[in-house]
Amino acid sequence: MEQIVPPGGRLAWQEATVTAIAPLTPRVKGFMLKAPVWRGFRAGQHVDVRLTAPDGYQAERSYSIGSAPESPEIELVVERLDEGEVSPFFHEVVEPGDTIEIRGPIGGHFTWGQRDGGPVLLVGGGSGVVPLVSMLRHRAHVAPEVPMTLIYSARTRDEVIFGDELMMRAESEPNLTLILTITREDPVQAPFRMGRIGAELVEEVLEGLGGAPKLSFVCGSTAFVDTATRLLLDMDVPFPSIKTERYGGDPARTGAIGQPGP
């Protein structure tokens, strides 16, 4: 558990500068931000973004951080949703040099750090992989000895975010296992697998981790998270060891990732 606001303090809005923008998939871009006052964060946390129109109208959304806490800049990953209000703005309007109001980091539950230990299972669906990538990058810096397995389900190979990096890490980092499964392309070749996450796959992964992991992090759409957590519970992974993050709002409208419940 982590206090996200210093005692007596307040999580203030600040103007972060966009330093670089990288297309990650046809629908997903990464925005590197430099924040003037940034005390670091725990892998898995997100930030709030606030946009202000000339007449004072404001829109706020939450976006996950993909970068590791070690990175000097914050990488926000934004999926473009055609019906959205904020994500098309990020994709079509924002340029390097622009300033965007943010505050954070936010979220004290869906986080992983060295002292949490492992083994750790990460399960991500679609852009739900973003906070998990932050954890995996952080692990390489602080605790490469911790066994970590990422199961990442994407619709097509084109939609895999950070695919090259993930495959390179899985090749070169001991104790890191990557399972990429593609649900809407047929056939796909190794290292990709085909189909949705099912009981067999989960059983195989748990065997590879030597039993139930100490912690599991599941992030994606509501349906994805419910299916994945049910599979884990059916394999006797203890309920309190599973942390989830479900997309908040109708993803067709917002693209925001919401952390808190209920």
Add this chain to the structure above:
Amino acid sequence: MVTRGFFGRRVSDEEAKRLPPGQYLEKGFPVLSAGPTPIVKPENWSFTIKIGPRPVKSWSFEEFGALPQTELKRDIHCVTKWSKFDTEWRGVLFDDLMKAAGLDEPPTPYVLAHSYDDYTTNVPVADLIDGKAMVATHFAGYPITSDHGGPARLLVPHLYFWKSAKWVNGLQFTERDEAGFWELRGYHIYGDPWREQRFAGD
């Protein structure tokens, strides 16, 4: 600060009046929680009122259904930015629970709600009484589904929706305002959407 190139999308004036700062209008009903969805069957459900550590009254789901039922239609506001208008709930008002538990006056100024997944959240008694809050068993005319907190969830619609604990199984009167799950993790101790009290210090 005006954001270069941002104009945004407006809702009608009437809708805008009902949206607290930083919120947007949602037509669906998103699901958010910190862990897996606990499946609690009504026949295994029970609900307990405690004063401090001392249980004062418990009900089975059947007994709970025999308490006075009230319908509330309210706007709800989630700290993750979505709001939903005119949600319809049915359940037992906090006032009626107190009566049924034999409590004429609130014994303490605060309540900590407890849930089946060990979730907790704190609410001042003043925000529960006078028809402001209920333990709801029905949403839009149907039993609340497990992903939305069924068999029963707390409903405190005028505060951010994390206060409306899902899978609720008890209310505990406390002398002090004891921080619950999210309140211990940096979220605001009270959570008024109209004052945008999302995080501690807001």
